[in-house]
Amino acid sequence: MTSPLDGIRVLEVASWIAVPAAGALMADLGATVIKVESGIGDAWRAASRRAVSSFPGNPGFQLDNRGKQGIAINLDRADGQAVVRRLVQSVDVFTTNLVPGRRLRYGLAYEALAATNPRLVYLAFSGYGDDGPDRDRLSFDFTAFWARSGMLDIMAEPDAPPPMPPGSMGDHATAPLLLAAIMTALFERERSGLGQQVQTSLLNSALWALGSDLQQMLVGGPVPKATPRLQTNPMRNSYRAGDGRWFMLMAPAERDWPRVCAALERPELEHDPRFAAFADRTRNGPQLIAEMDATFAVRPRREWGERLDAQGVVWGPVEALPGVPDDPQVQANGYLTQNTHPAVGAYLTLNTPMRFSRSEAGPRGPAPEVGQHTEEVLLAAGYTWDDITALRDSGAIGV
Amino acid sequence: MAGVLDGVRVLEVATWIAMPAAGMLMADMGADVVKVESLTGDTWRGSRTPRYGMAASPLGGNLTFEVDNRSKRSIAINLDHQEGRAVVQRLAAHADVLTTNLVQQRRQRYGLTYDELAATNPRLIYAAFTGYGQLGPDRDRLGFDYTAFWSRSGALSGLGEPGQPPVAPHGTIGDHLSAPLLLAGILGALYEREKSGRGQLVQSSLLQAGLWANVAGMQRALVTGEDQQPISRLAPGNPLLNSYCAADGRWFFFVMNGPADWPKVANAAGHPEWLDDPRFATPDARAEHKVDLVGLLDVAFAEHDRDEWSRRFDEHGVIWGPVQRSSEAAADPQVRANGYVAAVPHPTLGSYESVAVPLQYSRSDVGPKGPAPAVGQHTRAVLAEAGYSAAEVEGLLQAGAVGAL
Numbered sequence: 001m002t003s004p005l006d007g008i009r010v011l012e013v014a015s016w017i018a019v020p021a022a023g024a025l026m027a028d029l030g031a032t033v034i035k036v037e038s039g040i041g042d043a044w045r046a047a048s049r050r051a052v053s054s055f056p057g058n059p060g061f062q063l064d065n066r067g068k069q070g071i072a073i074n075l076d077r078a079d080g081q082a083v084v085r086r087l088v089q090s091v092d093v094f095t096t097n098l099v100p101g102r103r104l105r106y107g108l109a110y111e112a113l114a115a116t117n118p119r120l121v122y123l124a125f126s127g128y129g130d131d132g133p134d135r136d137r138l139s140f141d142f143t144a145f146w147a148r149s150g151m152l153d154i155m156a157e158p159d160a161p162p163p164m165p166p167g168s169m170g171d172h173a174t175a176p177l178l179l180a181a182i183m184t185a186l187f188e189r190e191r192s193g194l195g196q197q198v199q200t201s202l203l204n205s206a207l208w209a210l211g212s213d214l215q216q217m218l219v220g221g222p223v224p225k226a227t228p229r230l231q232t233n234p235m236r237n238s239y240r241a242g243d244g245r246w247f248m249l250m251a252p253a254e255r256d257w258p259r260v261c262a263a264l265e266r267p268e269l270e271h272d273p274r275f276a277a278f279a280d281r282t283r284n285g286p287q288l289i290a291e292m293d294a295t296f297a298v299r300p301r302r303e304w305g306e307r308l309d310a311q312g313v314v315w316g317p318v319e320a321l322p323g324v325p326d327d328p329q330v331q332a333n334g335y336l337t338q339n340t341h342p343a344v345g346a347y348l349t350l351n352t353p354m355r356f357s358r359s360e361a362g363p364r365g366p367a368p369e370v371g372q373h374t375e376e377v378l379l380a381a382g383y384t385w386d387d388i389t390a391l392r393d394s395g396a397i398g399v
Numbered sequence: 400m401a402g403v404l405d406g407v408r409v410l411e412v413a414t415w416i417a418m419p420a421a422g423m424l425m426a427d428m429g430a431d432v433v434k435v436e437s438l439t440g441d442t443w444r445g446s447r448t449p450r451y452g453m454a455a456s457p458l459g460g461n462l463t464f465e466v467d468n469r470s471k472r473s474i475a476i477n478l479d480h481q482e483g484r485a486v487v488q489r490l491a492a493h494a495d496v497l498t499t500n501l502v503q504q505r506r507q508r509y510g511l512t513y514d515e516l517a518a519t520n521p522r523l524i525y526a527a528f529t530g531y532g533q534l535g536p537d538r539d540r541l542g543f544d545y546t547a548f549w550s551r552s553g554a555l556s557g558l559g560e561p562g563q564p565p566v567a568p569h570g571t572i573g574d575h576l577s578a579p580l581l582l583a584g585i586l587g588a589l590y591e592r593e594k595s596g597r598g599q600l601v602q603s604s605l606l607q608a609g610l611w612a613n614v615a616g617m618q619r620a621l622v623t624g625e626d627q628q629p630i631s632r633l634a635p636g637n638p639l640l641n642s643y644c645a646a647d648g649r650w651f652f653f654v655m656n657g658p659a660d661w662p663k664v665a666n667a668a669g670h671p672e673w674l675d676d677p678r679f680a681t682p683d684a685r686a687e688h689k690v691d692l693v694g695l696l697d698v699a700f701a702e703h704d705r706d707e708w709s710r711r712f713d714e715h716g717v718i719w720g721p722v723q724r725s726s727e728a729a730a731d732p733q734v735r736a737n738g739y740v741a742a743v744p745h746p747t748l749g750s751y752e753s754v755a756v757p758l759q760y761s762r763s764d765v766g767p768k769g770p771a772p773a774v775g776q777h778t779r780a781v782l783a784e785a786g787y788s789a790a791e792v793e794g795l796l797q798a799g800a801v802g803a804l
Contacts, residue, residue, distance in 0.1 A: 004591040021614075029587055047656055055622045060615045110761065132736030140654040142640065143720025147652040150728035152642075154569050155558070162642050162650050162722045163566050164630045166557030168615040176580035176611070181758045183586030184428060188403040188763055190593045197761035207739050208579075208757035211420070212463035212571040213725055218740065218752040219462060223726045229564050236545065238565045246565050248550040250543040253442065316546025318565045321553040321620035321627040324610070329551075332535030335607050336621065348621040353611035354584040357513070357600035359591055 001360040003030025008186070009091040010034065012068070013075075013084065013108065015042045017171035018141070018202065019097040019125050020064040022178035026093070027067035028352040029361050034091075034377055035068045036084060038075065039398040041370035056343050060168060062367045063349060066339055070368030071377045072398030075106050080396040087381050088113045088120065092195075093182055095123040101136040110197040120195040121185040123178060129201040141170030141202055149206030154213060154224050174205040176353070234281060234288040235260065238318065241301035246318040249308070254278060259311035263304070264295045339363040371398040400764035402429020407589070409433065410494040411471070412478075412487065412511065414441045416574035417544070417605065418500040418528050419467040421581035425496075426470035427756045428765050433781050434471045435487060437478065438802035440774035443467075463571060466753055468771035469743055474782070475775030475802035478509045482800035490785055491516045491523060495598075496585055498526045502539040513600040523598040524588040528581055532604040542605050544573025552609025557616050557627045577608040579757070638685055638692040639664055642722065645705035650722035653712065658682070660717075667708075667715035668699045743767040778803035 008031040012023045020035070020042070027033040035042075045061050071087075074080040085107065088094055094113060096103065103109040103124070110122045124130055127139025128148070142165060146152045152162040181198040189195055207214060213224035229238060235251040251260050257278075261270040269275055269291065274284045281288055296304060301317060308315045324330055325348065337351040352361040374397055378388050391397045407430040411422040419434070419441070426432040434441070444464050474490075477483040488510065491497050497516060499506065506512045506527075513525040527533060530542020531551070542551075549555040549568045559566035584601040592598055610617055616627040635641045639655035655664055665673040673679055673695070678688040685692055700708065705721060712719045721727070728734060741755035744767070756765045778801055782792050795801045 002591075002595075004587040017615075025583075043657070059618045059622050063614060063618045128733050129737030129739070131738075132733040134733045138718045139720065140656075140718060142652045142654045143718060147642075147650075147720035147722045148728065148731070148733075150723045150725035151569075151572070152650075152652075152722050153724050155566050156722075161632050161644065162652070163559045164632055164635065164642065166554070166613055166616050166627065169554065169557075169612050172614045173576045173612040176583045176608075177757055180424075180579045180583035180586060183583055183590055184403040184758070185760065185763075187586055187590050187593070190590070192401075192762075194762065196763060199759045199761075200757050201737070203733065204737065204739050204757040205579075207728065207734065207754055209572045209575045210725065210728075211466045211575050211754040212416075213569065214729060214740075214754050215466045216462045217725055217729055218754075221462065223724060224569075225724075226567065226569070229567065232567060236570075238567065240564065246550075248545040248555075248565070250545050312541075314541045314543055314546055316542065316550035318550045318555050319553045320556045321613075321616055322624055324553045324617065325621060327551070329531050329535040329537045329606065330610070332538075333532035333604070333607065334534075335532070335610055344622075350610060350614045350617055350621075353580055353607045354587070354601055354603040356584075356588060356591075357602075358595075358597065359588070359599060361587075 001358065003360045004356065005029040005031035008032070008093065010093040010095060011084070011087055011091045012036060012095045014095055014097040014125070016044045016097065016140070017060070017064055017168050018174045019095050019123070019178060020044070021172055021175035022182070023068060023095060024064050024066050025175060025179045025352060026182070027364055031093075033068040034087070034373070035065060035070050035368065036073050037070060037370050039072050039370070045370070054344070055341075055347070062339075062341060065367030066349070067364030068368055069373035069377060070371055071374045072371030074396050074398070077394070077396045079391060079394055081107050083378070083391065083397060084108060085113065085116070087377070089117050090381055092119070092186065093121045093123065095125070095178070095182070097125045099126050099136040099138065100124075100130045114195065114197075118194055119189060121182055121189065122195065122197040123182055124197055124199040125178060125201060127202050129204060130199050139202060141165070141168065141174075144202035145170030145174065145206040149203055149210060151206050151210055154226050156226050157228050158226065170202060170206065173209070174202060177205050177208070230286050230289055232285065234285050234292060237289065239292060239296045241299060241304050242297050243300035245301040247301055247304065248316050248318060250314040250316070256313055257281070259313050263307040263311040263313055264292065265307075266291070266295055337362055339366065341366050374399045400762065402765060403760060403763045404428040404430035407431070407496065408494045409496045409498065410487070410490050411435060411498045413498055413500040415443045415500065415543070416463070416467055416571050417577040418498050418581060419443070420575055420578035421585070422471060422498060423467050423469055424578060424582050424756055425585070427767055432471040433490070433777070434468060434473045434772065435476050436473055436774050438475050438775070438799070440475070444774070465771045469753065470768035471772055472777035472781060473772035473774055474778045477800050477802070480798065480800040482795055482798055484510050486782070486795065486801060487511060488516065488519070490781070492520045493785060494520070494523060495589070496524045496526065498528070498581070498585070500528050502529050502541070503533055504539040517598065521597055522592060524585055524592065525598065525600045526581055526585050527600060527602045528577070529604050531606045533602050544568070544571065544577070544605055547605035548573030548577065548609035552606055552613060553616065553627065554609045554613040557613065557629055559629045561629050561631050573605060573609060576612060577603070577605060580608050580611070633693055634689050635693070636686060636689070637682065638689045638696065641693065643696055643700045645703060645708050646701050647704040649705040651705060651708065651719055652722060653717050653719035655718060661685070663715045663717050667711045667717050668696065670695075670699060741766055743770060745770045773804050775802045776804045
């Protein structure tokens, strides 16, 4: 099988997670992705994660950089910057999470690169967008995606601290958006023959995710806020079974109400005047949740699952991660796959989160070491061994 | 300016949120997106979420439906009617992309599987998105983002405080995070078709999108078998990557991962003497004495309002962000400066504000083209374009196979 991005060449001047993860997805889809790092490497390689004895380094870095080539270049040197500009002439896509001020300082802004490669698709990504007072502000997903956007606020119980988001979730949720941005521009280039810059940010990605809530507020509706579990819509809530395991119930339609009552084996609830109509169930939500909490507490989750399924009610278990790899649904769909690591050998990892019927997608190999492919990449770009030696001696590149 | 997807024809046989949101992104990018609805319309149109104050809204109805279906046309077709199914099959013969969130069983029942449609249109890109994937025991299980994206995937297990009920992930966030993945998948196949001349089936699911969003926790679980636990803000692995509350009750996060970051935080907090405290001298020491350090930081940050901390953090190079209300985010000058909110033209209101497509192109137009259609608003126009005669259309209407506004 061939892959959708076979033959596409990508130069990645990006660190940490979101843009590199999009690069890993492109590599999964067949692109040649060359990762540009400083001599000491992407800070994400050595980020202070709890050590894993069975796996050297940061497993997250492996994931976000699998299947790439690595080249080490010192961007603080003019001759280092010149190497990047020369490599840009032979690529289709340039991706960066440098803030606009740094792109300018390094001579790597879109206008500079497009002048010599008008077919270049240039992905400009930052925390807060390329315009506005905070365009050069450094960020992580915690600060720009979760906090600034309003997302954490609506997940926090009233008067409680904001919940701690799982690490890098905002970044990984943003990576498919970056892939889509690049793909749309590549597709358009097939017609126009021209590349272009496409811009987005962590803040923009989060606002998109919050579209439903923002929309009602933007047209004058109430400001969305978190609802305490005991005051939320009882038909769309978390419940705890008798074995202590939680599940999510999603039964928002009118037809779901008798089904839920039947699954609970509480037929008297269906016509209880406190809960008879949607508005009643909303008004008397805390009472209904108390009734449901009491009933759900008498059986283990597996039995409630069977009863809810029998009634056609939508529900899902709140799974802890170690159970996920054993989920038969995860296995049947190939959501996990093997990749290789030079020290560990084969290990289990996430597959590309989409599958094509006729094209191949999936991990192509491990993350490169810092500068592992510097010589190979420069030779392919037309540098001679003498050029490479001179650049190495000047400190412009690392090999 | 032209749109990146000008000339691309999309047929959407999908309801609720994730897939229609991907359709809206394509429509805003210039694609002609025809939404196939039942004669009574997408269930999401009438979903009752009184919390949102729908009745009070100037747009009426379900505002989220508006976001996810703007810029499209609507054709009302009865898929339970043989002639209705035939209309979809005929429209699919001329489409570039068909998107669906029908589970496999229903695609078979309606004669709308990829194999059937590709037989007459081998260039068709068929994007199939379900709760739990196309294979496995739960391939026909219905799912919402709460159940499949957040809960089943394990993504929810890392959010919130230890020992507490799961955090309510808030409606439609998981769906909207899945939409760009669908867009990327469709574009991957469209781009490949430029070279091969052939379409294909591209598949994903809410479960898979949730696994991907939580990929860091997953990767760790996969190589260690370790459980992902919610992290308490009172005992975080790194006290310099945590939330804190200012004197005015407003929260903020800061993320200081680097080896040289501790002096910046201690100085910004106004406590340079902490730098001499051996309990906090190294990342390992700070992790060991995290409870003490969070306690000290909590007391220190309670001394000033957030605006004052904002000034000090910036002065000391602390990477931080305010935990904003949605209203603050909507009014945020940074959001406005980047055009993250856009005006949608509306026939009676003139225009209203909405969330923009989360991408900006330097050379291509992207933006709302109009409001969400009424059910069947474009049935006659779409059928006429597909070559149906006026008499055929009337026949279909009378048979109940299609509906028109």
